[in-house]
Structures are given as structure tokens and as C-alpha cells.
Amino acid sequence: MEPLLDRLGRPLETLRVSVTDRCNFRCVYCMPKEVFGREYAFLERRELLSLEEIARVAGVFAQLGVRTLRITGGEPLVRRNVEYLIELLAAIERPDGSVAGSAAGQAGDARPGDLGRRRRPNGLDLALTTNGSVLAEKAEALAAAGLSRVTVSLDSLDDESFRAMNDVDFPVRRVLDGIDAAAAAGLPVKVNAVVKRGVNDAGFVELAEHFRGTGHVLRFIEFMDVGTTNGWRLEDVVTADEIVERIGARWPLEPVAADSADATARRFRYADGAGEIGVIASVTKPFCGACSRARLSAEGSLYTCLFAACGHDLRAPLRSGATDDEIAETLRGIWSRRTDRYSELRTAETAGAKAKVEMSYIGG
16 A cells, blocks of 8 residues: 655654543643633533544544554543554554554564554554553553553652642552553553753752663653643753653663654663663654644544644534545545644744644643
């Protein structure tokens, strides 16, 4: 099958699916409480794509070349029956006839250096990003349903700092319990930490120390200007280079080749063999040139960039009787016209001026 390319020659390979715009946290860099308060109008249930509609769209994307599906939110684990959605997605056939496999029993399929990923050759990679708040209760069911791997957002090990960042007084211990439960269920775990200067930058070396030797890959993310409500300023960004320098001064690091052409993280391994870290430098080292990701919002709008201002409605054709072939043709038209490269064009002036979709709406 010929790859579906956009105008800059980038293939469509990853679909991030938001299953809800709701979250039980109010992280200051994502869903600040002063905006997403008690009076905020979230989507009505009837507006959300059903689990079956999500699976149908994902199946069409798979036929067009998508090889990775990532379930996001909001917080995806607050969506009722999300385990059933994983079952539906795990049953999707790729054009070659292969299907996604469950996490169990696939440890031998990982490529050398392909940490935190588990899938059968040519199978669909099913990932989920969560704040970890209810992961301890759901990890076993998610693994049994067919999830390949999980990414947990954890911005600080210091309980006071973590409670301040999630802004709902949620303890860090319960997130750590969720990570342990996921690992016990056989799910490879990655941990994502957004680093914001003056908020949690004093503790990221401690975070690295905690996950050294655990087999979990820790990735640090530069504070990004996603949406218009998180108060982003360039001076609040702790750069990836600074993060690597400070951790490397404690434990020497060696660069590792990217595991795919469209990888977002730059990888470094500890010279003493205690694992690896990654840094996602969307602000200082943009990777738009290899971006192969599309994003589907909870009510069925397709976004071709994390920093897009508007999406393309897929819910209407889904509910008005469009065939899979017709939906595929719509997707081809959208992707083939894509020219997005916001991070490469970002300046301190334009970052705050451009209207952008909120990260909580399309899952980052």
C-alpha cells in the first residue's frame, strides 16, 4: 500500500484519540482551575463519539497506514467502559491481515533498544496516556483487554509540589501505586514529566533517580504553549539541553538513536546501564519535519496539529450514513492538504497570539 503523505511528504502513522474532554485533575499547565471550574461546560454525553464509533474511525485510519493508536483525554480512564474500547481496537485488522495483540506474552517481540513498547510484528500498537489516578484499579483489566503499553504523567515526586501542580490535592503515592500495578499487569510503562521553571524544576533530578534501574522510561517535556489558557511564557521553559546537562552531571549519559523516524523524544541512556531517559523538546528543538500524528477529539473533530486552531468534523458523516470508503476518502483529502509545522515557526511573539485548541481537548 502506498503511504498517505501530506504536502511536506510526511506519512500518516499515528492517531491519538481523545475519549473524553473531562479530567479529575486541574493541572496548572493544562486545565487551570480558574478556567475549568465548576461552571465550565464540558461536552454532553450525546456529543461524544460512542466507543463503537471511535473503533470504526480507528479501523479506517488503520487501513490508511496508521500503526499506532494512543488513547488520551482529558483523563481517558474516567470514560466509562474504556476497557471495552481497548478490546474493540485490539480486534482491528491491518491491511496485511494482522491484528493488534494483547500485552501478555509479547515480551520477546520487542526490538533491542525498543524500551516501553510491546507489539507483534506489523501489529497495531495500542497505547494509553493517563494521569495514573485510577490506574491501580484498572491496569489488570486494560492489559487483559489488549493494551500494549501505558504512559503515566507524573511531574514531581515531592508530594507538596505534585498536589500543587494537579491542584486537586491528589497524593503522589497513588500515582506511584498505579505505575506499580501497570508493571505487575505486564504493561510496559513510560513516565512523562512536564518541567516548568519555578514550579517543579528543582525536583527533576530526584525524579530521574527514582526511576533509574526500574525499567521504566522517564521522559521530560518542555513546557509548551498548547492552547491559550495555561499562561505560557518562554522564560518558564526549562530546555531539554539543561535537563540533560543536569542529569548527566550526576549520572553520565550517552545518546541513543531514535527508535523511529517520527519519534518525539531524544533518547539518552545511563552509561552505567541503569536504563534511559528521553527529552521532548518541542520548543527548542522542534520535530515538525517528521510529524506523522493526527488527533481525534472526543466529539469527532480531526486535528492535524497539536497547535491547530480548528478541526475537521468526522462525527457528522459517521452519523449520516457515510461508508468506510467515503470516510477514508475524506481523511485522504484532509491529510494530503496538511502543511502544519507550528513549532518550527514559533516565536515568542506568535506563541501567545495564535488561537489554538486546548491540550485537554485533544490529549496533547
